[in-house]
């Protein structure tokens with residue numbers, strides 16, 4: 001059975017353009033409940049750790065540099081079938097391929113600076129949520 005939790009980060013491009021409020025509004029209006037949330041600035045080491053699965057990819061260095069270049073907003077979200085439902089809401093990784101009305105279509109500028117992250121499986125949602133939040137920070 002599909003899980004009810006997913007993890008997201010609003011990325012530095014979207015936070016610096018002051019899109020945080022509009023993106024959170026779209027997420028809440030789509031029926032997600034915010035279980036945990038915080039704004040922070042990742043060090044390059046922490047960004048590298050979070051994206052370690054992409055270590056061998058040619059874009060890894062660029063990704064780590066970008067994700068540590070400014071503030072992010074990290075959150076755990078709850079809804080039925082959360083992972084799939086959220087990935088539908090944010091749209092394709094490359095905003096050029098994202099459907100009209102999706103968060104990436106509305107707010108992202110490029111494949112690298114794509115405004116928002118969403119977990120790709122229930123297993124990764126748990127790992128990624130645990131990376132940022134303790135049990136005391138979840139409601």
Ligand code: CMP
Nearest residue numbers: 059062063093111112113114116117118
């Ligand atoms: P995200 O869903 O956060 O997961 C990994 C990220 O790597 C992805 O969003 C993109 O922002 C980024 N990414 C994927 N492919 C490329 C690429 N070819 N060049 C730069 N960044 C990429």
